[in-house]
Amino acid sequence: MRSKLRTGLCAKVNSVDFDNLSSKKLLNMGFTPGTVFCIKRIAPLGDPIIVKIRNYCLAVRKKDLMSLSYTEINEESL
Amino acid sequence: MKIALIGNPNSGKTSLFNLLTGSNQKIGNFPGVTIDKKHGSLNYKDLTAEVVDLPGIYSLDPDTAEQRLTKNYLSKSNPDLIVNIIDSTNLSRSLYMTLQLRAFNLPVVVLLNMSDEADKKAIEIDELKLSQLLNMPVLKISTLKNEGLKALIETIIGIRDNGLVVTPSCASCKGCTTCSEASSLYKQIDLIMSLCVKYPGRKQVRDFTSAIDSVILSKFVGLPIFFLIMFLVFTISFSGPVIFLSDSIHYFLTHIFSNSLQGLLVSIHSPDMLIALVCNGVIPGISSVLSFLPQIAMLFILLSILEDTGYMTRAAFVADKFLSFTGLSGSSFIPMVMGFGCSVPAMMSCRTLPSKKDRAITIMIIPFIACGARFPIIALFAGTFFKSNQGFYVFLMYILGIVVSLISAFILSRTKFKNEESSFIMEIPPYRLPVFRNLLLFTWEKVRGFLIKAGTTLFVASVVIWLLSNYTITLAPVTNMKDSILALISNVIAPIFAPLGFGTWQASASIITGVGAKEMIVSTLSILYPVQSGGIAGSFSLASAVAFVAFSLLYLPCMSSIITMKRELKSFKLTGFALLFSFVAAYIVSLIIYYVTLGVLR
Numbered sequence: 001m002r003s004k005l006r007t008g009l010c011a012k013v014n015s016v017d018f019d020n021l022s023s024k025k026l027l028n029m030g031f032t033p034g035t036v037f038c039i040k041r042i043a044p045l046g047d048p049i050i051v052k053i054r055n056y057c058l059a060v061r062k063k064d065l066m067s068l069s070y071t072e073i074n075e076e077s078l
Numbered sequence: 079m080k081i082a083l084i085g086n087p088n089s090g091k092t093s094l095f096n097l098l099t100g101s102n103q104k105i106g107n108f109p110g111v112t113i114d115k116k117h118g119s120l121n122y123k124d125l126t127a128e129v130v131d132l133p134g135i136y137s138l139d140p141d142t143a144e145q146r147l148t149k150n151y152l153s154k155s156n157p158d159l160i161v162n163i164i165d166s167t168n169l170s171r172s173l174y175m176t177l178q179l180r181a182f183n184l185p186v187v188v189l190l191n192m193s194d195e196a197d198k199k200a201i202e203i204d205e206l207k208l209s210q211l212l213n214m215p216v217l218k219i220s221t222l223k224n225e226g227l228k229a230l231i232e233t234i235i236g237i238r239d240n241g242l243v244v245t246p247s248c249a250s251c252k253g254c255t256t257c258s259e260a261s262s263l264y265k266q267i268d269l270i271m272s273l274c275v276k277y278p279g280r281k282q283v284r285d286f287t288s289a290i291d292s293v294i295l296s297k298f299v300g301l302p303i304f305f306l307i308m309f310l311v312f313t314i315s316f317s318g319p320v321i322f323l324s325d326s327i328h329y330f331l332t333h334i335f336s337n338s339l340q341g342l343l344v345s346i347h348s349p350d351m352l353i354a355l356v357c358n359g360v361i362p363g364i365s366s367v368l369s370f371l372p373q374i375a376m377l378f379i380l381l382s383i384l385e386d387t388g389y390m391t392r393a394a395f396v397a398d399k400f401l402s403f404t405g406l407s408g409s410s411f412i413p414m415v416m417g418f419g420c421s422v423p424a425m426m427s428c429r430t431l432p433s434k435k436d437r438a439i440t441i442m443i444i445p446f447i448a449c450g451a452r453f454p455i456i457a458l459f460a461g462t463f464f465k466s467n468q469g470f471y472v473f474l475m476y477i478l479g480i481v482v483s484l485i486s487a488f489i490l491s492r493t494k495f496k497n498e499e500s501s502f503i504m505e506i507p508p509y510r511l512p513v514f515r516n517l518l519l520f521t522w523e524k525v526r527g528f529l530i531k532a533g534t535t536l537f538v539a540s541v542v543i544w545l546l547s548n549y550t551i552t553l554a555p556v557t558n559m560k561d562s563i564l565a566l567i568s569n570v571i572a573p574i575f576a577p578l579g580f581g582t583w584q585a586s587a588s589i590i591t592g593v594g595a596k597e598m599i600v601s602t603l604s605i606l607y608p609v610q611s612g613g614i615a616g617s618f619s620l621a622s623a624v625a626f627v628a629f630s631l632l633y634l635p636c637m638s639s640i641i642t643m644k645r646e647l648k649s650f651k652l653t654g655f656a657l658l659f660s661f662v663a664a665y666i667v668s669l670i671i672y673y674v675t676l677g678v679l680r
Contacts, residue, residue, distance in 0.1 A: 026503060050295075
């Protein structure tokens with residue numbers, strides 16, 4: 001289930017599209033299936049966003065994040 | 079012994095390199111932070127080692143130019159030891175490249191840097207267990223506090239004396255790529271992390287970075303702060319004290335130094351021609367360049383503070399949306415800002431850009447941004463024609479450069495590169511205090527580059543211009559410069575610039591010499607329009623002065639930039655296209671400016 005990207009949203013990566021270059025870069029940066037990421041901040045102009053993954057922060061465009069398949073999870077369950 | 083230094087961006091790799099090699103660094107002609115292959119020597123007791131500082135990268139997959147370069151270096155030049163520096167507070171992502179390093183079957187020492195920061199965040203790392211699991215020596219260090227370096231050097235000496243057994247980590251079975259797959263590597267990392275690292279419970283440690291960011295990157299304050307910081311960088315670089323220092327250098331060279339040298343030359347009965355060459359050619363030519371060293375140094379100090387504190391990546395984050403309208407991404411913001419200092423390192427820093435399109439377009443538009451060498455042109459004309467509002471005029475000319483570069487990016491990304499995608503994926507490191515030593519070393523690298531240029535290229539160019547402007551085609555000394563060789567050549571091209579209002583041979587001559595180095599425009603004008611006979615004031619109208627400044631800011635980049643451009647774009651065709659593009663753009667823009675100014679004046 002995918003909903004609008006908003007601050008505080010946490011999600012688990014399902015799968016990565018290898019044909020997409022930015023998707024491959026995200027994979028290198030640690031967005032492997034099963035990894036949880038959370039949206040920390042949205043830029044003043046609405047895009048890009050800062051996500052926290054593997055205990056560090058990464059700025060990424062909404063469009064690039066959309067190239068991943070992920071499932072929204074409840075933040076409290078972390 | 080040859081040691082290769084490798085690590086992610088923001089891991090403190092450059093700091094470690096500076097600590098290990100001190101002032102024994104060798105850098106190419108055009109330095110940039112960890113962009114070029116820098117090397118230096120490490121001397122401690124009986125240990126002498128060559129340390130090579132490889133680019134800061136996240137992965138060894140051959141996706142970007144820098145990653146390819148690093149991969150090739152490790153597999154072809156056989157270093158005796160790889161030192162892999164890691165940010166302890168960011169272990170999971172950093173170990174990815176460490177695991178990739180195993181494929182080279184070379185000895186690797188892993189350094190857990192920022193161990194002090196990890197302690198503060200209550201992150202516990204069991205380095206002994208980590209060392210066993212990785213099958214590599216693991217040491218905790220802090221480049222900021224200068225801790226753990228001795229242990230590193232002892233480990234290096236131990237490896238030199240006793241070697242280090244490297245067991246292949248992957249059997250490289252035919253047709254199997256599991257060992258190198260990202261998800262498989264991260265699965266191993268997750269296992270390693272669960273065995274060696276303990277994180278504190280949530281929200282136990284106050285996170286300063288997050289607290290600062292919730293203000294600095296917030297919806298309403300984020301943009302104003304961004305503009306304020308950029309504005310401050312330029313106001314401080316071109317502030318009163320810095321300009322005063324610059325004027326003092328100029329006064330010293332052109333008056334005190336020039337006069338005493340002239341006295342000396344006369345007293346030893348040097349030929350008149352030599353005295354004239356030195357005092358009217360070389361000294362004015364070189365001093366016009368040296369005098370803006372203070373501004374360049376200041377600009378680079380401020381830019382490296384922004385870089386080292388971590389604000390630069392946040393500026394890229396804020397600017398991304400803005401740049402995405404032109405088809406670029408926030409990653410291009412950093413090279414563009416560096417372009418205000420010098421186009422050469424700016425173009426070289428484009429190697430880190432993620433896509434070919436971003437790289438090519440950014441390289442092509444960087445020359446439009448007014449670099450430090452173009453500042454004297456603006457300053458000269460501002461001081462002559464806009465005495466009452468100099469600052470505003472200088473500011474406008476900088477804006478002109480930015481606007482033309484953005485419009486060009488917009489046009490290029492919708493025409494020549496319209497089929498290529500761009501993306502923005504960038505690490506946002508925690509805020510850190512800059513290290514004074516690193517700031518100084520970085521700035522010195524840049525300043526040294528300018529000094530070398532002044533001593534070589536500009537020296538030769540000044541001599542050549544003086545000779546060309548003081549001798550006729552029959553090699554007889556001229557009585558009037560309009561009979562000189564330079565005038566002869568310039569007269570041929572001068573009609574091209576007549577529609578822009580400056581069709582004089584002197585203006586054309588400075589345009590020609592300016593391709594050698596942009597500083598030469600001012601040098602040439604100061605030789606051809608001597609101050610004693612009124613300088614440039616009587617030779618340009620207000621409209622032609624404005625058009626001339628605009629043209630000289632935008633037309634062909636300088637020789638060093640053209641060479642760098644060719645090297646970075648790796649294509650004669652694309653470089654030729656970029657040069658033609660910039661010339662046409664400069665012509666159109668300055669034509670418009672000329673007629674608009676004429677219209678406004680009327």
